[in-house]
Amino acid sequence: MIRIFHNTTFDFIKHWRTAAIITAAFIALGLGSFAVTGGVKYSIEFTGGTLMQLEFKSPPDVAAIRSTVESAGVAGAEITQYGEATSYTVRAQDEASVGEQEAGAEGVAKRIQDALTQRFGADEVTVVRTEAVGPKVGAELRRGAMLALIITSIISLIYLAIRFDWRFGTAAVLSLVHDVLLTFAFIKLFNIEVSLTVVAAVLTVLGYSANDTIIIFDRVRENLKKHRKANLYDTVNRSINETIGRSVLTHATTLAATLGLLFFAGQVLRPFSIVMAFGVVVAVFSSMYVASSLLIYIEHRYPRDTDDKNMRRETPATTASKPAAPKPRTPAATR
Numbered sequence: 001m002i003r004i005f006h007n008t009t010f011d012f013i014k015h016w017r018t019a020a021i022i023t024a025a026f027i028a029l030g031l032g033s034f035a036v037t038g039g040v041k042y043s044i045e046f047t048g049g050t051l052m053q054l055e056f057k058s059p060p061d062v063a064a065i066r067s068t069v070e071s072a073g074v075a076g077a078e079i080t081q082y083g084e085a086t087s088y089t090v091r092a093q094d095e096a097s098v099g100e101q102e103a104g105a106e107g108v109a110k111r112i113q114d115a116l117t118q119r120f121g122a123d124e125v126t127v128v129r130t131e132a133v134g135p136k137v138g139a140e141l142r143r144g145a146m147l148a149l150i151i152t153s154i155i156s157l158i159y160l161a162i163r164f165d166w167r168f169g170t171a172a173v174l175s176l177v178h179d180v181l182l183t184f185a186f187i188k189l190f191n192i193e194v195s196l197t198v199v200a201a202v203l204t205v206l207g208y209s210a211n212d213t214i215i216i217f218d219r220v221r222e223n224l225k226k227h228r229k230a231n232l233y234d235t236v237n238r239s240i241n242e243t244i245g246r247s248v249l250t251h252a253t254t255l256a257a258t259l260g261l262l263f264f265a266g267q268v269l270r271p272f273s274i275v276m277a278f279g280v281v282v283a284v285f286s287s288m289y290v291a292s293s294l295l296i297y298i299e300h301r302y303p304r305d306t307d308d309k310n311m312r313r314e315t316p317a318t319t320a321s322k323p324a325a326p327k328p329r330t331p332a333a334t335r
Contacts, residue, residue: 008241012288013233013296019289023182030185040188043195044131046142049093050074050108053129053267059085060120072115074108082267108132129268145199152203153180156210164217167298172213175291179209179282186278197272205279208254212247212287219243220295232299236292247284255280 044051054065062079069077069090078091092108109130116125133141156176160169183202192198219239227235255277262273 016293051131052090056086072111171294201275209283
């Protein structure tokens with residue numbers, strides 16, 4: 001079996017300050033974007049309304065599409081080109097259009113389709129996909145998505161508390177909070193539409209990142225028993241190096257599958273693929289730099305009262321900068 005990154009001795013924790021600055025800056029940009037431009041952009045599934053995906057035989061005039069949709073009695077519709085010059089989406093999310101979904105989910109879409117067919121001809125335009133969601137359904141889906149995020153976070157917290165002691169568990173939970181903030185900052189900064197598939201991607205990222213952190217922490221716990229004389233800083237670095245081969249293979253495989261969905265799965269799964277691809281990077285980053293550095297800090301700040309004195313060690317900053325103690329003179333060296 002081919003083994004990659006075998007017996008490596010990289011000092012990952014040494015770069016914790018740089019990692020902290022990068023992640024804090026990215027989260028600050030995302031939060032600043034929320035403050036300046038408002039919340040994230042929700043899909044039809046959460047707001048209610050009508051979404052139509054259209055395919056034309058020849059590139060149409062956008063103004064002609066807009067005037068045709070307005071002539072069907074749908075005001076304020078968003079017309080967007082995606083992919084090819086012949087592919088467009090029509091999004092009707094104004095209050096009047098959303099309210100009409102109560103009477104009949106296909107009412108608005110049918111009017112738009114009839115108007116487009118009359119204007120461009122039945123052979124010129126094809127409705128590829130239609131989504132029509134009423135306001136009550138959209139509100140229920142939005143509540144369900146929030147509930148899923150909350151339940152997942154609580155279950156992860158309980159599992160980590162049982163699996164590890166509170167120091168390991170706290171570091172892992174804070175790492176998951178970091179991942180959520182970083183992912184939502186990414187969604188906001190890149191204006192990704194929040195849909196059910198994006199929520200599924202966020203939940204997947206949480207589980208994926210937690211699994212990566214747990215694997216490293218398991219190895220840390222094993223190494224603390226095997227190398228009782230080593231300090232925690234060296235033990236954490238050793239554990240990351242011992243699991244890096246597994247991490248590279250796992251993340252590369254996941255990223256390859258995600259990129260396949262991104263380029264070939266179509267418009268519906270593209271937001272899911274983008275968030276998942278970012279999540280793979282976040283999982284590597286947070287497990288190696290955030291969770292591990294937090295564990296060292298917490299163990300230094302709240303050392304355990306046991307005979308295992310190797311846990312009472314410095315923070316990443318002080319450990320990295322502390323000079324080595326001079327070696328005592330041996331009897332042979334004295335005269």
